[in-house]
Amino acid sequence: MSTIYLVRHGQASFGTDNYDRLSATGREQARQLGKYFAELGERIDRIYSGSLRRQTETAELIGEAFADGAPPIAIEPAFDEYDSDLILHTFAQSLTPEQLAEAGWPELRTDRRKFQFFLERAARAWVEAQIEAETMTPWRGFHGRIVSAIENIMRTEGRSKTLIVSTSGGVIGTLVANVMGLSNHTGIELNWAVHNASITRLIYSAEKVSLSMFNGLPHLDRADMRQLITYR
Incomplete structure (x- = not known):
């Protein structure tokens, strides 16, 4: 069996002139997430990240926590959030x-x-395809892009791998709904529940992929860290 940890980026800079960068809280969330993974004692073979700044910053801060050397980071724009x-x-x-x-x-x-x-x-x-614009990716395109990317990773990485994907709430909700056979509406609604720097774990083999954790905060859900728990 292999494992993919889907992690949502740390808190971005809502309400500023550049949302697409981590806030001070977001950077600390990502550091704590990296510390958690490093202390698991589990080999991380690779970190995948969307190309958005808040996603790559999160991936880099996670990697910095590994004293024996950061896992390689691969940028995959398919894991970018919707616009x-x-x-x-x-x-x-x-x-x-x-x-x-x-x-x-x-x-x-x-x-x-x-x-x-x-x-x-x-x-x-x-x-529901009630709105459209020339430069806007339709929902079916967003969904298809994400599912194809995760399936490609599972196919090419091989057996007994542990991977991290640094991405966003919409991507995570969409993937969870797809794995669970839930509706597109449910996928987008799951997005609203995903905490910053949370962990969603997929377990997969050549035969199937299963959800084993959704929106977990084992690194933050304690008295001295709960002030770092955010949604936006």
């Missing part, structure tokens, strides 16, 4: 001025609760 900005703006264009005003668009980016509610509405519309 939430494009989805939000495309969804906003489908609404009336009155609906936009009620939602608080576009100022809602400074309000986490309003932003999350609007993003959930936009993501549902995306999954």
